[in-house]
Amino acid sequence: MVAIQPHGGERPPKLVVEELCKRYGATTALEASSLSVGEGEFLTLLGPSGSGKTTLLQLICGLVEASEGRVIIDGRDQSRTPVHQRDIGLVFQHYALFPHLTVAENIAFPLKMRGRAAAEITRRVTDTLEMVHLGHLAQRFPRELSGGQQQRVALARCFVYQPSIILMDEPLGALDKKLREHMQIEIKRLHRESGATIVYVTHDQEEALALSDRICLMNHAKIEQLGTPREIYERPRTAFAADFIGLSNIFRGTATANGSLETAHGLFALPDGARCDNGKGALVIRPEHLHLGAGAGNSVAGTVSEIVYAGSETRIIAKLGDGAALVLRLGPGETVPGLDERIVAGWQRDKAVLVP
Template sequence: MERQSGGGLGAVQRLGAPLSQAKLRIDGIAKRYGPVVALEPVSLEVRTGELMTILGPSGSGKTTLLQVICGLVEPDGGRLFIDGHDRTAMPVHQRDIGLVFQNYALFPHLTVGENIGFPLKMRGRPAAEVRERVAAALAMVQLGHLAARFPRELSGGQQQRVALARCFVYQPAIILMDEPLGALDRQLREHMQIEIKKLHRETGATIVYVTHDQEEALALSDRICLMNHARIEQVGTPQEIYAHPRTTFTASFIGTSTLLRGVVEGDALVTPLGRFALPEGRLAGAAALVIRPEHLRLGAGENTIEGVVSETVYAGAETRLLFDLADGTTAVLRLPTGMAAPEIGTAVQAHWATDAAVLVPL
């Protein structure tokens, strides 16, 4: 990431500019704690100017990977490169990495302006430069009018913006965010997601963002690194991971899916519920068809399943219909706007177009 000399934060990457070479490269990094495998050997590249989300459930290895990147944990194997230089053994304070935590970690005895300027003062920057950069950072997060207040006088969202500004102000090579919005309510969390996207776009910073919230990952990311059982499950854009999951875990963790399990025989998947036509991308052996709720339609059609309505879920913009199939699978479809949901206990049929499903191995 190209740095600016002097004060100010200005954009360091033009909007729409292509992401360039890897800012961060992880090559076979692994970590164990005695018999417990915290991180299988994993390899990953984060491009310059990219917002990469590390996503996964508790115990998937995402926090261990973050700690290895920032130098808080020493890996048992593999190498870590920043800007092409090996930084595996480099101590935390020399890695030029900024951290944003869930609890904000603001200094209660310092004002907003002093909190933001702290990283620059610790680096011995001239007072005039500190004032200029702090003013630019405050303007960036729209908190210039609160510079003289203390953290206790701010709302949760304002404190989070101060924490973001403090990290962005000294333009580190990489910014790591560890579940920074986890303590906020839903409405404020969604607002802060937009703020982070704006800051990322305006500054061109390289950001690694850790979360267990799949909706947050879909909303924020240039790419997602999905982790499961201490290894990488799939890496791709939000659209790629949602529309083209490569495993049943990805299909289940990212969004909602109906999974029909069976065995591939010729051009069909043979299941306890019947034979279903295969989409492109054939596999052999045990496999599953993944059908997203928006691709299921009520009534018989090209590929048809039957079940009994077990629940309806109203979510404002949509209503989801859940119905149980004969093999114990629960199928989910999205009802058209304005359509009344069948009553619980009603027998229903649903169908999907063959090419709308995705075939994944079991």
Template sequence: MTTVAKDGVTAPKLIIEGLSKRYGAVTALEPTHLTVPTGEFLTLLGPSGSGKTTLLQMVCGLVEPTSGRILIDGRDQTQTPVHQRDIGLVFQHYALFPHLTVAENIEFPLRMRALSAAQVKQRVKDALAMVQLDHLAARFPRELSGGQQQRVALARSFVYQPSIILMDEPLGALDKKLREHMQIEIKQLHRETGATIIYVTHDQEEALALSDRICLMNHARIEQLGSPQEIYARPATAFAADFIGISNIFRGQVDTASTGEIRLSTPHGKFRLPAGATCSGAEAAIVVRPEQISLGGDKGNTVVGRVADAVYAGSETRLIVDLDEGETVIVRLPPGQPAPAYGERATLGWNPDAAVLVP
């Protein structure tokens, strides 16, 4: 259901106000505030123990919060039992009924809601077509591949048009190629249905591929919230930069040159900072993505080292360079550019404005 505010603007689908969870002396989730617009695909991303699954379980009602409120379509659902929250769930293990056919598995949530036979028939037909399993409607789960079983689980969650669909690492049990294929299918389902989806994963590539926004979590709190492009290009912290994609991070002390220019003093030299960069503390770091670094010292900031490896990955070659001061830098070479030989000396450079200053 979509709620419209008095001013005609669509109200948020989900509002989390100060939600927290403690288990004795252990804090599983610090007080958290989060708003999810209707129709958004939001991914909760983070390492194990970051609080993402705890947050998801409180939204669906499987875990009782220590404090805070959960509002769905403007209504307080904090104490509402899980079966009354109008939420669809998709788990890593598909939880299909082995004694029911594909069609019967998809029918199940509709029959629990006492829809008419005609409504059930039409919705199941539409759901089967949506996940392209029309021809397998009479089969049992044991007769399906892992990807087909996951599509049945997805159809079962979408078929009764719940207010929110929660997915807890639903592709974790699949191999890489099938996982990438299912990512495309989930994204297409989201686009076709306009459903509000909250998706939990620890796979940063999956988060980048699927999400409208990523909620990056660390140490039981939100580290950064933004679009995949924002978090990748403008990480707010060194953790965000290190967790999302590959990063080269140079740590040092912020100081001011005699010319008045602010620089970062590191074991590798003094680096010019991005234009307009500010830092409240003396210690900071700059983040440089591998694609922003090139061979040669004509970009403004440079480091020197020795080639340790060159990894061919089809669309790119990843050059690994051990710096003279002991750290390692990764460079993405464009297709066709030859890589220096193992052991060869290499000078690397980047434009100061291509880096990001983080605390």
């Protein structure tokens, strides 16, 4: 069971999930989970396949019926409300555009289905086309558009009728890396300009960090950690969170009486105030916090096994004595060691994070 997590800032709650659970016979797809999403917030459900993120999204929109718990939208219990009556917009990985309709007609479709007046439909479609920068393509058919343009039409079709909440399930999964990064910027802009409340599903950690006000990290059908991208990256609460979000070096060990952690790679000083539960713990050090040479008493030795140049940084992968990998990030101008060179990498004790 996970307690309700407060939404970001002072936003009033738009969506509240209370002890929501889904079971299929003996299999639990989502353990009892609770969270609150603020008005206009961008919350990302992040996690590996099978972590429960898509199940949670489907429970929120009503595509799947909950075994237990409640879904509250704008203060009203919507747990038994049919999906088409929840005032929720859906955007999926596959665009699902009508091939026989033009771009403008695709975007107008949800408004026509809701019986809106012709003048209102024309105005809203025109405004939304401009918002997604597709006004010049209004009379084209989906087959005449690129993948990125089709995805923008799918987004516009959802934004045009101003649903209470917009749910997105891996909407950029079918795009190549460069187009995906471009569309991330487009989604951020659309979110900012529309003020929509968005719940977004992805397994891509970089995408989650780039888009989100907050991230709900999921693992084994439950919420692992919920917080801002900075909080989850800089202060992970578990080894899974540290390992899944970004690159991490993790040293597991046993606490000693003098405030250190005894590991297979040496005795390391713990951050000030850190305590190990049950005498066990793991130190997490991000690659950018490691530097060549001993530092603040914490250091490990290894042999460079890989050098990866990535433009703004050079990534060094060193093999430790037991075969484990150590990852360092070196910035422009820093001296890069050679392949097979023996190195010592150190870190300041307050740059590490202790997790269970």
